[in-house]
Amino acid sequence: MLVAWKYRPRNTIIQRLDPRARLIFLACLFASFAVAQIWDIRLLFPLFVLSAVLYLLARIEWQDIRRAWIFFLIFIVVIVGVNALLSGRGGPMSVLHDTSPVLIQTPTLTIAKWNIRITITTMRVFFALTQMMRMFTMAILALPIPYTIDPSVYGVSFRRMGLPDKASFTMDLAFRFIPTLGRDFSITVDAQRARGYEMESLSGGIFSRLRRLAPLIVPVTMQAILTGEEVIDAMDLRAFGVRPRTWLRELHYERRDYLFIGLGVAILVISIILRSMGVGAFWAPDWIYHLTGK
């Protein structure tokens, strides 16, 4: 039922790049979104196209990545649906103080003492669109990473980017444990279902619902801790942390890696410059103000 994030060796341009170059590029683009806060759809669109081209160059088999995309699509519907359309949260100020025409206005609904009045304006629809493009761009950049970077090079990649041995190994193990724990969780769900646990019919108040998640969360957590003991023993036996480590794989930058990093850094620098000049904040075309609401 879950996503396996399965790595396969593929002879593609993307996988010939140094993993460090790819991680640095990813960090630069994420920083353009998160730190420089680019919200202008006219700037987001070229980044989306670039990310989509890189995604296609990675040539990940659809059957491998399909489930990850399905999960992402459900997630984006929830986030964009709930946050962007209903409350305008997670967005810039202009969305919260919005004077655009109203498209849909429901009467005030009272659900369990909460008064909910849903107002959907043209601005919110446009904001939802912008947010979707942002999230799609970030997802299309991040999702291929586990499919296209050999799990055995995470540690050395972080080490050669300047992190200390222990921090690199922490990152390495965290990346490697995600698929394992995802699989453990899926096995636990099946095992509990076989015992009559019904995930779908979770009735009752929020407290009893949360308590009923314990049969899923507790076994996965405790199994992970026991596995951790074995990993600690194995690492201690190999004298981990006693002296600086050597790594099995050596990484070497080539010209294409420098070009790729340069592209990422250039995007970040341009984003920061544009933002400091006041360009790149949330933008909506004028015509959305002139639409007549229903």
Place this chain on the structure above:
Amino acid sequence: MNGKLWEFKTRQVVYGAIGAALYGVLSWLTNVVPLPAAGNITFRPAVAVMIFFGVAFGPWVGFIAGLVGNILGDAISGFGFWWHWDIGNGIMGLIPGLAMLMIQDYRKLKDISIAVGFGIVGILVGMLFASVMEKLTGGIDWATAIGGYWVPASIGNTIVTVILLPILMVAYQAVVSRRGR
């Protein structure tokens, strides 16, 4: 209990990584299957697991589990990178880690109460950090930062912790005695 509070050796490396991976995977799952919430309060059961890692393995493990776990969870969800929420989550795991040496028996009411208490302080401080940074960077006003982010995030995380942390601690006692360390 063996080990000093701020030690960073093999044990902390491994449990930091496992805590981060668990927090990432469980946050990702509950992002996709949101629990019904009142208003804009969201419940992330994964928070209880992350705080438990702090309580059981100390402040470094809690901090790494929160920080790295939140980065990984957001990345695999396609949610992007939000550094102030990542650090806020790190604080949320670090503060309960300070209680590690005070916990003798994971089944005793007193010890469980200490853990839950530190967990709640961690939630309040960590989420306050993230909300204040959201105000300073995101251009929202104080009312939104406090009423729209801090209060709902703190309430949701506190409820999850009060319910699930004691269950995790009781279950862990069995692991501790089986391990014999």
